[in-house]
Amino acid sequence: MAGDPDPLMALMFSFYEGLQRKAPGSEASTLKALALLHGLPPKPRSVDFGCGAGLASLALARATQGSVTAVDIHEPFLKQLAARAVLEGLSDRITTVRADMADPPFPDGSFELVWSEGAVYLAGFEQGLKRWRRLLRTGGFMAVSELSWLCEVPPRRAADFWATEYPAMTSVEDNLAKVRAADFEPVGHFVLPSGDWENYYGPVQDQLAVFRSKNPDSGEAQAFADSLQREIDVWKECGGSYGYVFYLGRAS
Ligand SMILES: C[S@@+](CC[C@H](N)C(=O)[O-])C[C@H]1O[C@@H](n2cnc3c(N)ncnc32)[C@H](O)[C@@H]1O
Numbered sequence: 001m002a003g004d005p006d007p008l009m010a011l012m013f014s015f016y017e018g019l020q021r022k023a024p025g026s027e028a029s030t031l032k033a034l035a036l037l038h039g040l041p042p043k044p045r046s047v048d049f050g051c052g053a054g055l056a057s058l059a060l061a062r063a064t065q066g067s068v069t070a071v072d073i074h075e076p077f078l079k080q081l082a083a084r085a086v087l088e089g090l091s092d093r094i095t096t097v098r099a100d101m102a103d104p105p106f107p108d109g110s111f112e113l114v115w116s117e118g119a120v121y122l123a124g125f126e127q128g129l130k131r132w133r134r135l136l137r138t139g140g141f142m143a144v145s146e147l148s149w150l151c152e153v154p155p156r157r158a159a160d161f162w163a164t165e166y167p168a169m170t171s172v173e174d175n176l177a178k179v180r181a182a183d184f185e186p187v188g189h190f191v192l193p194s195g196d197w198e199n200y201y202g203p204v205q206d207q208l209a210v211f212r213s214k215n216p217d218s219g220e221a222q223a224f225a226d227s228l229q230r231e232i233d234v235w236k237e238c239g240g241s242y243g244y245v246f247y248l249g250r251a252s
Contacts, residue, residue: 007220008220008224011215011218011220011221011224012224013074013076015207015211015224015228016052016077017076017077017080018207018210018211019053019203019204019207020053020055020080020203021052021053021055021199021200021203022052022053022077022118022200023052023117023118023119023145023200023244024118024145024192024196024197024199024200024201024244025055025056025117025118025145025192025196025199025200025244026192026193026195026196026199027055027059029145029190029192029193029196029246030055030056030059030060030063030117031059031063032190032246033143033145033190033246033248034060034063034064034143036143036187036188036190036248037113037141037143037187037248037250038187039139039141039250040064040112040113040141041112042064042065042066043064043065043066043067044064044066044111044112044113044141045066045067045069045110045111045112045113046060046064046066046067046068046069046111046112046113046114046115047068047069047070047071047104047106047110047111047113047114047115047132047135048060048068048069048070048071048115048116048117049071049101049104049114049115049116049119049120049123049128049132050071050072050073050101050116050117050118050119050120050122051070051071051072051077051078051081051096051119052072052077052081052119053077053080053081053084054070054077054078054080054081054084054085054094054096056115056117057070057081057085057094057115058081058084058085058088058090058094060113060115061085061090061093061094062088062090064113065093066093066112066113067093067094067095068093068094068095069095069097069106069110069111070094070095070096070097071096071097071098071099071101071104072096072098073098073099073100073101074098075098078096078097078098079096081094081096082094082096101116101119101120101122101123101128101131102122102123102127102128102131103131104131104132104135106135108134108135109134109135109136109137110135111135111136111140112136112140112141113136113140113141113142113143114132114135114136114140114141114142114143114144115142115143115144116128116132116143116144116145117144117145118145118147118244120144120145120146121146121147121166121168124168125144125146125168125175125178126178126181126182128144129142129144129178129179129182129184129249130181130182130183133182133183133184133251136251137251138251138252139250139251140250140251141187141248141249141250141251142184142247142248142249142251143246143247143248143249144246144247145192145244145245145246145247146175146244146245146247147162147166147169147242147243147244147245148169148170148171148172148175148242148243148244148245149169149170149171149172149241149242150171150172150191150240150241150242150243150245151240151241151242152171154238154241154242155237155238155241157234157237157238158234158237158238158241158242161230161231161234162234162242165227165231169242172189172245175245175247176189176247179247179249182249183251183252184249184250184251184252185249185250185252186247186248186249187248187249187250188248189245189246189247189248190245190246191243191244191245192243192244192245192246194239196244197235197239197243197244201232201235204228204232205232208225208228208229211225212225
């Protein structure tokens, strides 16, 4: 378990506490991914790694009628989710757990569904899938979204930006090979639509202005905001060359 975050992490957490959605996505994409998991048992036990404020956890609980264990490293995000679960009458089926997704504190075979939106990169795509595999029995499902190149030769600006920000980013084909290497049979994948990015970047853009004015004298805060602004600008110019892809698999 991590202790107190370093100052940059603390800044990032304070920025994201103001946002419900902390990565590209939408309820429609969550439900689309769920619908592609043919053979998922009724009322599955699901785990949502890097759940943030839990938009996907809530959607899963509503749609599956099963239980959801929502895991995140940052307690205030989990508190946001727990409060929302109470408001929606879902608190008996959503459990929040503060834990490191790279070392999940659950026995083997605890779940029928492993979920993660915009977060597996923090553990490494293949590494995360390998670490989560034991939580499922053979035939269990995983659904994970991951930033992926969608073209063979990305535009220079996108290639340069992501070479620094996420050098491990790779193609859909390579990621499908990683899914197999982690002992999952791919059962589907799809690219999140551009509206899922707008869902995320719209509020981020508003939050950036607030964040800058709250931290006028912090070089670190301004540098963090500059980097996020560059990310948005790169997406506006080159977004078609990369995207978030939902990868769906069945434990082999
Ligand atoms: C990009 S956000 C995505 C959040 C959420 N899935 C969403 O789509 O809004 C990544 C999340 O992973 C959490 N996180 C970061 N490192 C983690 C770790 N080692 N274990 C568990 N959660 C972690 C962050 O606190 C954050 O909520």
